[in-house]
Amino acid sequence: MRRTALTAAGGLLASAVLAPYVVMLLTALKPDAELRTTPPRLLPVAWRPGNFLAVLADPGFADWLRVSLVVAAASTAIVVLAAAPAAYYTARHRFVGRTAFLFVVLVTQMFSPTALVVGLYREAFDLDLVNTYAALILTNAAFNLAFAIWILRAFFASIPREIEEAAAVDGCGRAGTLVRVVLPLSLPGLVTAVIFAFIAAWNEYIIALTLMTAPERKPLTVGITSYVTAYVQHWNHLFAASVLAIVPVVVLFAVIERHLVGGLTAGSVK
């Protein structure tokens, strides 16, 4: 009886959370003519799965998708390359400046680029980096670094030193030990860091909106808003593109769910 009530409450919660996204999906499946009916209908009369194909065939969408993939992949690679050595060294060594370094990393985690957007734009303007991939890639990498350092550091710290010492005896240098022994043993942490960095860059909006003004240089988050403006209202295409952008990240997010809170709250919830 109690379990039935709990399941009913859970079902209600899931429905409430998903309801807006059901509207998104059903609108994406409507023909243009059905977007403007009063009163509005929830279900399409004529189902148009072809809207998804139309979006995929749109050269604009292809540009935005390419920019999003390039920026998210490149910034994720930089995050891992920068975070792994820093996480390893701070997990294994005490040294002057260690606390200061970790403090600075923690502060950057809480500083979204939003607060610094005017300064970031000044920097890009002065260095002639407006509308370049480099500016967007490096900004995403810097602001997603902290999460990767926390997660990797926790996994590295949990690996017994004896395993590393054995690797050292076998002739691995310290960098070799990190790459060949420590990272493979920390695979769940590495996967979490990679997925988190990728999704955060994939979803980033304000810096892309500010720095990427050329149409072919916009990522998905900025580009798809041109489906609905003061002049054109292709809500079905906007939402078809949104569904295509959201579904993969929800699946990836579900994979790393267990580790998210620990990384985002920097271990304060124990």
Place this chain on the structure above:
Amino acid sequence: MRGRRWEALLWLGPSLALIGGVVFYPAVALVGASLGRYSITGVYQGSVGADNYARLLQQPALPVVLVNTAVWVAVVVGITVVISLGLAQLLNEDFPGRALVRWALIVPWAASLIMTSKLFVWIYDYYFGALNALLTSLRVLPQPVDWLGEDATVMGAMIAVGVFVSLPFTTYVLLAGLASIPGDVYEAARVDGASRWATYRRLTLPLLKPALLVAVVLNAIYVFNSFPIVWTLNDRNPGFAHDTMVTYMYKIAFKSALRDVGLAAALGVVNVALILLAVLAYLRTVRWDDGDAAVSGRA
């Protein structure tokens, strides 16, 4: 010992370079810009001292924007935490289908905020939106409401979306807090014959306090920084009547006729200072230290 220091620089170097180039440099550039004058195309035209800060205080929109920001942050965080306490309690129970419900809750967290914001612009639409259709057919409303056009409803409509997207993170933080409460605490309460509500109020809530503090402070920082929701849902309305400090700053710098880099930078410095205060408050509440025990990726 000197060798060790160089060694540390080598391992931390890439991270330090990123943070230096993308966080510190812009922060310094922001302060610099707040002391200068710029042409409408963004070219530096010389120093004006503290003049931008003085002009900021004279902006007629500033009081409204400050009040909006306080309401936006306080109400979104407050409602989110109260609802999340209930959701965490529910998801902490074992029932068939719980995994599915937890996955559903992930969706607003993982989805791009700008896409969710656009979705709600459509749902709130006066003529074609699902919300008016639902509420008028249930006779909750006698006629449709222009949710994003009426001064009386814009902030409420934005707050609802703010709460919607903040629930997952908050619920998960509180779930982690609940998971850390040892079961034998409840055994003792059951032996003592305490009612469910009394147990919750006298045992669960006090033990949940650290997780609650984390949820409140981190959410306050996130919601203060939140840009896409206010930017998108308030898009139609002229002026600054429903802006927060972050969207006001952005409009001054990049969108309105003002294009006033110096003025926007002055407001940006104020925003950064406020966030720094919140971060320090956070670090005090979690009693942060750099020991390995304090950092755990295993929730």
